[in-house]
Amino acid sequence: MKENDGMFKELVENSDDILIVTDEDFKIRYISSSVTRAFGIEPMKLLGQNIFNFINAEKTGNWKRCLKDPAQVSFHDEISLNAGNDKRNYFDVEVSNFLNKASIHGLVLKLHDISSKKLKEEALIRSNQQLDQVIYKTTHDLKAPLMSAMGLVNIAEKAAPSEKDKYLRLIRKSLVRLDSFIEEMNDFFRNEKLALQREKINIATLLNDELGDLRSLYEPSKIDVQFEIHGNSEFYSDGIRLRTVVANLLSNAIKYYDPDKIEPFVKISVYINEEICEIRFEDNGIGIEPQYQEKIFDLFFRATDHAQGTGLGLFIVKDTIEKLKGVIVVNSTVGQGSTFTIQLPNQIHQPIEVG
Template sequence: MEEQKEQIFCLLVKMECRDELFRELVENSEDIFIVADRELKIQYASSSVTKVLGVEIGFLLGKNILDFIESEKLHRWDQSLKKGEDHITDEVIFTDGSNHEVYFDVSVSKLFHEEKAQGLALKLYNVTSQKLREQELIRSNQQLDQVIYKTTHDLKAPVMSALGLVKIAEQASYEEQSLYLGMIKKSLLRLDSFIEEMNNFYRNEKLALHREKIDLENMLSEELDNLKNLYPDRSIDISWNIGGNAELLSDKVRVQTIITNILSNAIKYMDLQKQNPFIKIAAQITEEVCDIQVEDNGIGIAQAYQEKIFDLFFRATDQGQGTGLGLFIVKDTIDRLKGTINVQSKIGEGTIFKISIPNQLYQPIEIE
């Protein structure tokens, strides 16, 4: 069907057809048709412009096509058409009324009058959904490569360490064995932490979103108890304050994942030189949004790294045993919940994470 429409379109352009048949064809199509004159000013745009791009037709009329298409691409089209080709196909990107990129396959033909080229005729077919799927597939494959490499490396290190310590402990005296058992426990806890992060990564990628009531205060209490067991040697003052006038509905597993990773990050990278390390948690829940702020006086994050901390496997410091997965999972999870996260940090002073998650109190979660 699309091939047939393409042939009809090219035929009509060649026949210099501007009658009602042409208009009926293009106005009832979901594709966008654009006609530009010899000066490349847009003289006609089909009504599908409003539906697809969310802008009025008048937004395009009279503008130069170079305002929307790169000059190099346009020059390439011109050279190909001068060689006698009936029409050429390419890809272009437009920005819609919401400032989002929309991807098109475009068919370009010359507009003739008395055997002289009088302009260009473009037919644009929206392929945004396909492009986004392709980009997501490429991203997933790249992440999979990194995850496989990282998993084999980070699983092997603590296992080999524990096995080596077991061998030493077997030959050590009774008094020394308790020391080695503690070291073995530390290696296994590191392994357990990594496996849990990988589990969170997998769940975030695969599980559908759910809408359920969340007791944020109870969730914080449980997560902090778990983290204290994971870091028994780290004494830190943790306080929280939850306010607002509404209950919170969202995906419980994912909200828990966000809180766990943010708090464990704050504990892992506390400043061991400070006498009074702290974590302050403040949350405000309204009918529209849940705002969470987590502040610590830890080692801080260098300004040069603050845009990279959410990248997969990125680590801004060698302190602690982080894998570089935690903050990536946090950002990815918040994106899936249609929320936002911002970071403010200074080396030696501490870090503040500001998180905003839409409250799904009255609306179900949009499953991607």
């Protein structure tokens, strides 16, 4: 019998599930050592505490009512517990009512960790919600410039020869807007679907290429765009995704410049070492209102009508940086300008995670 008891205890202690036994007053009398692996807490520190100190208050009343019902032998529920560092663990809980059993005279709870499953479910819900928004926004924003171009074509066909050039310029403007939106949608889906890559990146070449692509957005005589690179370390990351980030932040800095400033500028400062690559985009543009600075990375959010945009750009930027395990910080003052600083891990010594 003792041998069987020892075997059972060993099975319980080595299980990833957390087993808890309480008395009739719901105070913890036993808790398996798996609680240490899950939360870093020694079992002895939890003995004597009321189990409902750890359960959401909304569930407490229902648990007590069910467990005092003689017909209610056991039931399942789902709870979340704080694991520290703003992390929550999710558990499927099997609660057995042993209040009338002399050998236990309390409750037996078995907590099975379902955090991975729960996080995947939440990610899927967010993904579906975003997809719904994207589909709606896409159909709306693709239609507007297309209808505009078609209307201008009809007008141009009937216009005098001397006016055709004017309408062709307007048609081109609508098509450029359409092309820009399609490119943002490509960035959005590419970031979601493509596996992460690891490659050597020449930051100077990347910045020069992007500046060349953006020449149609600004006149060099009106906006002074410069960049400087510090550090001799090579830099490895995902080239396609980094190009997406740079293109969006650079085009935003240019689009939202302040035409009333005597010397509008965009300065890009790059600092590279073997640990990180920091890229800072500084401008003296129109700036961002304080109440919008937390929202500018939300899907389809636009803080101003100063320039045309879809509200996808900064969402893509943050999402891309997070996939690269980096961070982005914004500091902005209305009327003075904005600074966007990104830090990305340098993958020079190890391959980037794929998936």
